[in-house]
Amino acid sequence: MTAQPAFLKITDLNKQFGPFVALRDINLDVVEGEFLCFLGPSGCGKTTLLRAIAGLDIQTSGRIEQAGRDISVLPPSERDFGIVFQSYALFPNLTVNKNIAYGLENRKMKRAAIRQRVQELLELIGLPEQSSKYPAQLSGGQQQRIALARALATAPGLLLLDEPLSALDAKVREHLRHEIKQLQQRLQVTTIMVTHDQEEALTMADRVVVMNHGVIEQIGTPMEIYRQPRTPFVADFIGAMNFMQGTCVASGQIQLGEVQLSCPEADIAVGSKAIVAIRPEDIRVDEIGQDHSNRIAARINTLEFYGSFFRAELSVSGLDAPLRADLSVNLLRRTGVEPGTRIEVILPADHLHVFAAT
């Protein structure tokens, strides 16, 4: 991916609101045609970054280039993008037709050509019958698609989506996720979406930019940020994760209380503090007593039913915090474990994430 030239290039971007630093040293390359997600908790700066790219709130310093053109200080009207807001911002007094055609008028386009383009877009979003209705007469999901069509009408080089699905209920959201992704792939339009919903980011994006406190924590494919989180924040924010405090006692050996784990790939200096993390689904229950490193004795405190699995809270002697482990329904049926049962669990070395403690 990095081999391709960047379509949108952000260099050393900072944004301050008075003394508050909203964005710090943002560097980011977006490849043409890719679907990028800004993911982070509220207040992490993801919307601020999107608004800087749109020119709605200019950054304090830094450079933004789009298609080789420096757009750092240009007003929105001189940039090349379409945008869909959380509220959709559809003009309530104009019909669907006129909303979509809004950006096409006033640019010497023939009326017939406009009509044809609007029809084309309506078919693209799958709402060819709704053209003469007003936004208030449509469902939330339909309004969302009209807003998308309006943003795409002028065939912009960049599509910006600011939490476009968060106002919808779960079922519609899931459906639209899929549709937007398909539409984006068909049109090959470079797209940046802001979201706080990790599931949305993981399912839709080609690459995810995880942000926290105004800095980029990690950029990577959904798979990368899930499997190889580079910071404890990313590890914690995406999916579920157990964290344990320890010390590196020998190369690839980390002592956690009375437990010693081997993590051959850990890049930690001997003697320094480390954080070891593992996802609940990566903890295995040892049923046959096989000889395995990182085998520890635990006791099941509680079991919570999650539908397709049980989440167990395990207390491990020598560890200060309990561990969460996901146990399959089958395993429970087979072994009959219940709260109070003592079991042996394995923390596979290749699933351990080790971070230097700060």
Add this chain to the structure above:
Amino acid sequence: MSTLASTQAPLKAKISRDDWLQRAAILVIAVYLIITLALPLYVMLSKSLQNHAGEFIGFGNYSDYFTTPALVYSIQNSLFIAVLSTLISVSIAFLFAYALTRSCMPFKALFKTIIMVPILVPSLLPGLALIYLFGRQGMIPELLFGAEIYGPIGIVIAEVFFTLPHAVLILITALSIADARLYEAAIALRASKTRIFFTVTLPGVRYGLISAAFVVFTLVITDFGAPKVIGGDFNVLATDIYKQVIGQQNFEMGAVVSVVLLIPALLAFIVDRLVQRRQVALLTARAVALEPRPSKRFDRLMLAYCCLISLFILGMIGVCQYAALIKFWPYNLSFSLDHYQFDLMDGGGWDSYTNSIKMALYTAVFGTIIVFSGAYLTEKSRGFRTGRMLFQFLAMLPMAVPGLVLGLAYIFFFNAPNNPLNVIYHGMVILVISTITHFYTVSHLTALTALKQMDAEFEAVSASLKQPFYRTFMRVTVPVCLPAILDISIYLFVNAMTTVSVVIFLYGPDTTLASVAVLNMDDAGDIAPAAAMGMMIFYTAASVKILHYLMTRGIERKTQVWRRR
């Protein structure tokens, strides 16, 4: 890096053509407000520091003022009248608003309409009615048990009549945002009705009560009509300004009294703004509207009360209409239209009436355009924060400036021989400008409220679609805000018809106005014709209000397809 970033000058956005246009437009309207508001006030302040020959004498006029007991006494009188009227008016209004929002009595819409009637008449009119009721040859002077209607009693009754609609409006709003869940919780905790009233109801409307009190206080202390007609020898600040300027031609002393009057008005205004800001925080999106439950005894009691108050209001108006139609009270009680032959009396005749209509129309049309465009630009334009804040301040200022004070400031500013704008003095233009400026703030706030309810991203979307801002303004903003735009124009029209204070110093021989004619005919002793003209104003304003109601209904019906409720 971050330290490096903070030492660099922040990036400045390139200013687009739209931005330039918007900034130019903001500047034009800001300059308009500077010329019609800030500069006149400044000139007036400096006049109060000059002697008759125009030399600077520091606070000499002020020391003269404060050593003249007759003048200083007016401060006390004004405060006394204002505080007493506020107490009475807000108490009556609270119970009235309570009946309208918390009871299940019938005819609520009717009572709500009746209580708004005083808005449609000049504040001179209740004074005229009181003369006919309790004056020396009045219909029922015995009811006062020998007390004199000319003076504080008359002023207070007239002011209560005049301010009731304003207080009721504010309190209805405050009472109707109550959260039903609080009442359910209180009932579940077995609180008594009295306890619920003092622990839930009153705290819930406290900001509304404070706001209503300050609005009424300001209206009363700055009002000129009631004390002029019914005040007798009881002087207040507002009548002092009039007497100094019109009676004694002592403009400098008029300026001093104006400054003295400006202070309480300004204070009340600031407190009200602070309170209003708090009020907003009380509204939560999840509040459940309170539905009153029927209770036979309570509902009947409230109905009786509202009938009584309505009788008071309609009675005052009715007396004026009756007086206008009677040949010669109290000697010849036959009906005639003699008093409508305005051309035979002082005050400018029927021309005053047509002038008033013209003036009100101009004010409504131009005022609405200026106010709405100004509010749009401050609310929806990008960047240029200093300019927008200056504008916002200028737009809020007129609320704090009494009409008489503004009128006097206009004399100083526009009548100056070296001011190139003095050609508009005594003309229609200055009347329209002064009226727009005087009623700017409320109109501006109405426009802002409507604009704030619109999606904040419309402008961003249309910029991304490369559409100029004025296209979105005309195609989206104006149609969506049409009801508010109508409200503003009607508000301006009605106030232009009824106002006396702002135009009393500014009309010319060819531009006499109906409201001023009421005052001048009353001054000349022609009370019946004054009442007749006052009623003409009432009927005009009332017809316009009805027209407004019908138009709003029409718009709502036409646009209900896309308007979300």
